[in-house]
Amino acid sequence: MDILIIIGLIVAGIILFLIEIFVIPGISFAGVGAFICLIYANYFAFSNLGNTAGFITLAASAIACVSTLILFMKSKTLDKIALKKNITSTVDNEAELSVKVGDTGISVTRLALIGMAEINGHHVEVKSVDGFIEEKTPIIVNRIAHGAILVERQKQTTI
Template sequence: MDILIIIGLIIAGIILFLIELFVIPGISLAGIGAFFCLIYANYFAFSNLGNTAGFITLAASAVTCVISLIIFMKSKTLDRIALKKNITSTVDNKAEQSVNVGDTGKAFTRLALIGMADINGHHVEVRSIDGYIDEKTPIIVTRIENGTILVEKQKQ
């Protein structure tokens, strides 16, 4: 009966170990459960069956973890659950394309270097080159670099 308990704990530990590695990222209950199952299986073997059986259980659990990891990685299981779709969508930047250097507008939100502005009737994301600009302040487009609209306060 003791051997069945040890085998069950090792199998549960290995299953939780594989779940932790390949399904649930980070440290989770599966990883903690795997750790405790494997540790308790070895403790149980040392305390109830003696040192020889304990060392055999320790070696068997280590070898079984490594072998199950290798088998799982070589199987096609990872290919079946892996994401194969590429992201082909793009950001809608029609409003940014309608903005030209010299256009004027108003800051829609406070520009703490980056914020939203109303330029030519479009709400677009802009970057201030003047520092902080309060909302509803008149602005002017000075440059457009790599899709970033750079604005400054409009001189009165």
Template structure:
């Protein structure tokens, strides 16, 4: 009966270990449960079956974890789980083409670094160079870099 308990704990630990590595990223309940199962299986073997059986269980549990990891990585299961779709979308840069340096407008939202402004009767996303600007503040386009429209408070 003791051997069945140890085998069940090692199998559960290996399954939870694989789930932790390939399904649920990060440290989660599966990883903690795998650690608890493998630790308790080894403790149980040392406590109930003796030192010799304990070391054998320790060796078997290490080989089972490493072997299952190698087997799973070589199997086609990992290919079935992997994403194979390429991202083909592109950033919308139409606002950059319609706005030029020196254009003036008014902020439509509060610019806590980034917000929206109306420039040339178009609502565009802008970034404030002057820090926080309140809504309905007159602005002027000072730079356009990598699709980001940089504005400053317009001093009339």
């Protein structure tokens, strides 16, 4: 009867261990349960069956964990549950493509370095090179770098 309890605890520990590794990654109930089952199986073997049986149980549980992990990884089970879809969609950046250096517009939101502006009738995300720019302030496109539109306050011309 003691051997059946030990075998049951080791099997439960291995199942919870595999669930922890492949289904619920991170430290969760399954990982804690696997740890408790395997430790208690070894403790039970040492306390009830003696040192020899305890060391045999310790070796058997270590070998069982490693071998089932390797067997599960080499099986095609992971291929069946793996994500194989590639993302082919793109972001609609038609408005950003229509903006050129020197275009003028008005800030729609406060540009706390990044915000929204209306340039050429399009609402686009812009970055300020002048620091904070309040909303409804005239702006001019300074440069476009790596898809980011950099703007500054439009200088007031005096006549």
